[in-house]
Amino acid sequence: MPVRLKDIAKELGVSAVTVSKALRDHPDIGQKTKDKILRRVKELNYRPNLTARSLVTGRSSLIGLVVPDLIHPFFSEIAKALSAALRQKGYFLIVASSDSDPALEQNEIEHMLQHRLDCLVVASCQKDAAGLRQVRTGGHLILLDRNFPGFSSNFVGIDDYKAGELAAEHLIAQGCRRLAHIRGPHNNVGNRRAEGFLAALKRHGLETPDSYILETRESADAAGEALGAEALDRLMAQAQRPDGIFCFNDLLAVGAMMRALETGVRIPQELAIIGCGNYHYCNKLGVPLSSVDQGAVEIGSRAAEMIASLIAQPTSNKPQTAILTPTLVVRASSQRQ
Amino acid sequence: MPVRLKDIAKELGVSAVTVSKALRDHPDIGQKTKDKILRRVKELNYRPNLTARSLVTGRSSLIGLVVPDLIHPFFSEIAKALSAALRQKGYFLIVASSDSDPALEQNEIEHMLQHRLDCLVVASCQKDAAGLRQVRTGGHLILLDRNFPGFSSNFVGIDDYKAGELAAEHLIAQGCRRLAHIRGPHNNVGNRRAEGFLAALKRHGLETPDSYILETRESADAAGEALGAEALDRLMAQAQRPDGIFCFNDLLAVGAMMRALETGVRIPQELAIIGCGNYHYCNKLGVPLSSVDQGAVEIGSRAAEMIASLIAQPTSNKPQTAILTPTLVVRASSQRQ
DNA sequence: TTGAAAGCGTTACCAC
């Protein structure tokens, strides 16, 4: 049985309240009493029972994070950064992976809420915001990376429109004129990136045939590359081959690039490729992959700040939003000059 | 304010105890009463307060995991597998990253214990077991990947000696005769892998000069590659160059391989390279990297089983141990035939 | 500056 606050109080001949005050250095306590208590606390290696504390204070010091996939570099970086930032504020991170399954995600969220989290952070893979609506009754909610039109919520993510623009501008600057896009799912993220990409092309007077915009299913890591490879085949089978591709994420880009190299397409001379996410292994590839960086580390730390601010707020004000600007990381796969 | 068990009881004209029984389908309750309660519970979207439940049952349904680095593919795979397996058993995973800092690790562990975890799982980066000794007073402890001689504890990991042997046998079978090893830290893992490697060489009558066994500092992800590159330079500067290298982990191997390719060394013809860990991006590299697979997913699920078994045990018996057998994954970097 | 009493939301125990 672990030592309890009460045990220490009895042993030292003071009340439990006094010990409690000493531990949280409450002002209403004499220095001598406090020293005496803290010394004994250390000797006994006493650990306050946060469960009991939570019950009475109503705050758990637990923050929940639900992501589609913990192996995905983008999300593991966020998890790491968030966990580190929260630690300094005295919070703990509970993590769950939804395996990109909306039902499982909803399930995980429900379970998490039973732990009376101080805040829940979700990179959601839901089709719509229906499930998330009732979540909000449980406390603070922050959406990560992806939000839902019509669902007003705290949010941290990047400017996806800008990401698409950046990629397009870069490829055009490298001399590409026939630009294709292997796009992502039909949600806010996929749509905005495609829109930004196409808008930039239009500004430069470049036409993009419909057959240059390829759809892919949303996919877990394993399948993602295969989808990229398949999409590349479809692009290269066309009479007019594209000379530049922007892929929704690096996984698709890697798949596309590997297939291109296999089939003898020279990269970047014949075909420039750029992805999105800037996964940490991009620079280790046979041809290092250019990518639009989503700033996972900053997303994590901004989320931590937002959490602190939400918890500090006495009443729930209007939703907070942090939209970060993506940055371009140019490597060999798109560098033609 | 969320709905409480008590509220439901009052509304339905039954006692709190009865509602509690219905929720955990306790046998001592009539079917009709139970149905009535469960229906209302669902309507109200009631979520039991696990904090309160924990306080009275003494079990938190929280499992802690502390790893050196969440971005490290080996550990993120373990985290994912463990989290998935635990979910099915009704447990939750709390994750913390120690950034490979022993002091920070100890700190994280202390904090975690305050949450009254049902079990703590640690992939430790401590120098010795001193800090972990007093952790055990807090409940169950499982060491992951790395254990400490003289510290008897539950453990899940691979047979590191075997890992070294596998790598050596493979390189020898590929025709290598001058084998080098870029070794890991001087702990149980680094030592055993080196021992297994050298023992296999000896069995085949191969000599290994001391200058072929290179030391590296323990290092986080960013620096790991640089260390590998540096080690490769030292090896290739020798009069007699090695024709095969076993690296302690894939990060070192990638660094070494990239430097080798940069300097015009042909892989695997002049130099065969094999790493350890089988990171998910091994097959995406310019020259796909051979590796000894540590079975991260199985480590995660075995840990989950062990957790369940430890918690079920009324009294703490002798430590449980699961030593998995590593497997060889051959790719282009070492395949000479 | 200290502490007694009341409670946080739930479950265990044992009467009925």
Added chain:
DNA sequence: GTGGTAACGCTTTCAA
């Protein structure tokens, strides 16, 4: 089958 009562370990409030 059902429910009253007493915890679980801590903090809050307020009187001394």
